[in-house]
Amino acid sequence: MKKERHEHLLNEYSKIIGIYVKLDDLCQSIKEQVDLVNKQIQAFSFFDQHEKSTKELSKESAALLWFQLFNYVVARLPQNQQAKQQMVQICKDYYRGNESEIKLIEEFEKTYRSEYPLLWYSKQAFIYRLINKALRTEDVDLLYIFRFFICDLSKAFATRT
Structure with missing residues (x-):
């Protein structure tokens, strides 16, 4: 631009x-x-x-x-494949060496659909812990990395209320 x-x-x-x-x-x-x-x-x-x-x-x-x-x-940030890959890579780096979390991250990478963010969030696994940590600490950089998922999660909560 x-x-x-x-x-x-x-x-x-x-x-x-x-x-x-x-x-x-x-x-x-x-x-x-x-x-x-x-x-x-x-x-x-x-x-x-x-x-x-x-x-x-x-x-x-x-x-x-x-x-x-x-x-x-x-809600106004790009929510594309590149954003998803960036988020997945950060999760893999964070949980390097933790095989059970790495398997969940790989499952997320292959099967995630934007209609089901609450399913993934309610597992209280990698995505739940990292997003909550970022929200508690108001870590803008980490929240930006999770924009792909947070946008879907926010929409899901909005439609449930």
Whole structure:
């Protein structure tokens, strides 16, 4: 892509914050936006900052906004064979030497269909553990790698509610 061809969109649409042609630049911008949202949440406290309930509310609000932003971004990322292969390779590297997990990863690689993410997630195997670890630590890089599966999982949860 040529960045210059799309820069006019910055003036036409107020929600566009930048045009990125490099993944690192996009990731950096997302991190900056998340930091900005976290700072704004801290400013929204209407109560005494020393009250425990207010602090807990701020943390919960920040977590909710972070999750909503993450879900919005993941739904718009490419979900293709290359994304699947990247995710599978990271899983294989992480579980190198663990034959039972490697077999599950290879089974996933061969048989996974986007209609059944809950089946794979409920096995509480490699994909369950790695995605939960990434969500707990808010590891944006790891969450990006799991975008292929997270998008399907998010859609499955949305249709169940």
